[in-house]
Amino acid sequence: MKRKFETLIQESIRAAEFIEHAKQIRVISHYDADGITSAAIVVRALEREGKPFHLTIVKQLSEGIVKQLSSERGDLILFTDTGAGFLNEIQESLPGRIVILDHHQTQGEISGENAGRIVHVNPVIFGIEEDISGSGVTYLCMRALNPENRDLSELAIIGAIGDSQTGSIGPHWGLLGLNKEILKDAEITRKIKVMKGLRLWGRYTRPVHKALQFSVDPYIPEVSGSEMGAIHFLQETGIELKRKDGSWRTLSELSDDEMRKLSSGIIKERIRSGSDNPDWIFGDVYELIDKNEEFRDANEFATMLNGCGKMDQPYAGIAICLNNSSYYPDVRKVLESYRREVGRGVDWIRKNPRAIRTTDHADYILAGSRISEHIISNVVSIINKSCLLPDDCQKPVFAFADTEDGKIKVSARMDDSLAERGLNLKEVLETVTKTTGGEGGGHIAAGGATIPREGLESFIEMSDNLVREALRKNPERSRLMESLMDDIENESETQNNLNSTEHKIQENGDGYGIREIKGPREERERAGREVTEEKGREEQGKVQGPVGKEVEGKGLVRYLGS
Numbered sequence: 001m002k003r004k005f006e007t008l009i010q011e012s013i014r015a016a017e018f019i020e021h022a023k024q025i026r027v028i029s030h031y032d033a034d035g036i037t038s039a040a041i042v043v044r045a046l047e048r049e050g051k052p053f054h055l056t057i058v059k060q061l062s063e064g065i066v067k068q069l070s071s072e073r074g075d076l077i078l079f080t081d082t083g084a085g086f087l088n089e090i091q092e093s094l095p096g097r098i099v100i101l102d103h104h105q106t107q108g109e110i111s112g113e114n115a116g117r118i119v120h121v122n123p124v125i126f127g128i129e130e131d132i133s134g135s136g137v138t139y140l141c142m143r144a145l146n147p148e149n150r151d152l153s154e155l156a157i158i159g160a161i162g163d164s165q166t167g168s169i170g171p172h173w174g175l176l177g178l179n180k181e182i183l184k185d186a187e188i189t190r191k192i193k194v195m196k197g198l199r200l201w202g203r204y205t206r207p208v209h210k211a212l213q214f215s216v217d218p219y220i221p222e223v224s225g226s227e228m229g230a231i232h233f234l235q236e237t238g239i240e241l242k243r244k245d246g247s248w249r250t251l252s253e254l255s256d257d258e259m260r261k262l263s264s265g266i267i268k269e270r271i272r273s274g275s276d277n278p279d280w281i282f283g284d285v286y287e288l289i290d291k292n293e294e295f296r297d298a299n300e301f302a303t304m305l306n307g308c309g310k311m312d313q314p315y316a317g318i319a320i321c322l323n324n325s326s327y328y329p330d331v332r333k334v335l336e337s338y339r340r341e342v343g344r345g346v347d348w349i350r351k352n353p354r355a356i357r358t359t360d361h362a363d364y365i366l367a368g369s370r371i372s373e374h375i376i377s378n379v380v381s382i383i384n385k386s387c388l389l390p391d392d393c394q395k396p397v398f399a400f401a402d403t404e405d406g407k408i409k410v411s412a413r414m415d416d417s418l419a420e421r422g423l424n425l426k427e428v429l430e431t432v433t434k435t436t437g438g439e440g441g442g443h444i445a446a447g448g449a450t451i452p453r454e455g456l457e458s459f460i461e462m463s464d465n466l467v468r469e470a471l472r473k474n475p476e477r478s479r480l481m482e483s484l485m486d487d488i489e490n491e492s493e494t495q496n497n498l499n500s501t502e503h504k505i506q507e508n509g510d511g512y513g514i515r516e517i518k519g520p521r522e523e524r525e526r527a528g529r530e531v532t533e534e535k536g537r538e539e540q541g542k543v544q545g546p547v548g549k550e551v552e553g554k555g556l557v558r559y560l561g562s
């Protein structure tokens, strides 16, 4: 593994050298939280180098966009969190130097003759499949460019969380692998504080009973989805709902003792309802130290960014990443309409059971044009996590939405317990799309794909077979109830903080077309100036002489490999 890291770092250093020698840089990034944080990292890093740039956020890269780039100015094109799927198009259509900082599966290959002018830094091609995001790769490169960029590690962590890279090994929930290494930089630069806590949403912002009511992961029987249920539960547990002045308390205000009570109360509810892993309610909490209270939790910040991308406001998201607080009212509005749209999607499914095709092995939600391709993944995450389908989350859920360009967007989710039984949605989607056409992939418990419309029926048939085969091998669920009961007290004693996450609310997705375009540095338009200049100027003053890149780069190799 160490060798793989070293190769990744060496290529990051090579990419940094390309950037250092470029005079004007054309930047293209993806529109989800990972792409937005990647873009923010680039913006800040290029500001620090004093390099003119021109940034565009794309919903999805396409052959057309690549072609269009060939006629634009700049002596370097930089792709972040995108590009890997268009290697052939990129090398065929684009002359000159190119840097691709991505983590998606590759399509095509950079030929030997182009290897000198195109640097493609991607963990996938070095055999690292998980645990680093597009913004993580972008961070490694910018960190090699200038050690001052170490403080941008915070954004790489937000990007990874937005890309659902928080995962679990047994009851531990948090960032793993390379993400964990990048997290150390964020802790050292005092940007992120890591704590252990309950994985609940709205730690600083929601009344306690609301945080419980809206918790879909972990699911709390009789409480999730029910305000009265949540209030009763808290009363029974002996937790005051209100402050002395009559206003609502938030989770962040609970004492250690109250937290213990709350944790064991939740675990008991989950045991009573026969939940598979009743104590899997804890995890790492990532607090963004210098962000507004409402977005101090990295999960909530990442959700806000995903909302910005999906609601057509990616540049507001970049501004907030760069601490331009004048955009807070904008992103608040964005988040509100994003939540409303996702809520409408969930409602539509609940009211239209006929849109659900249920087999013995899986559920298939045929949303057609009723749910936008951009939010279908969020909707299916909620449906899955809140067990809103009749089978009580014992099956994987596949959802299908029509795309603007005549295809079908697929989003698949399942409970982690199915992963224990050997089901892997990433594999299912990769395998099936090889036959139906289109492309697919993702993670074990969350996969996505885009397929041609005519491939729908065969997609369902093949997925069903693959799911059946995978689950047939392992029919028994592991239930270690008694030992878990013993663990509860110990576990809850060490978990004193509340956390929030809707990690399964995956917010990647596919989309089309170029979005707002900003001018290069000297002629940058309103949004660009507001995004970067305010803070950029003061930081320019701090930029120190030429960067000791080699030394720094090697330092990072040691750091990551040790």
Ligand code: C5P
Binding pocket: 163, 377, 410, 411, 412, 439, 440, 441, 442, 443, 446, 447, 448, 449, 450, 506, 507, 508, 509, 510
């Ligand atoms: O879009 P959705 O959130 O459902 O995607 C889940 C996962 O599947 C994401 O990690 C995404 O990168 C991956 N995916 C993919 N190919 C696609 C669509 C999604 O690998 N065409």
Ligand code: ZN
Binding pocket: 034, 035, 081, 103, 133, 134, 135, 163
């Ligand atoms: Zn990504």
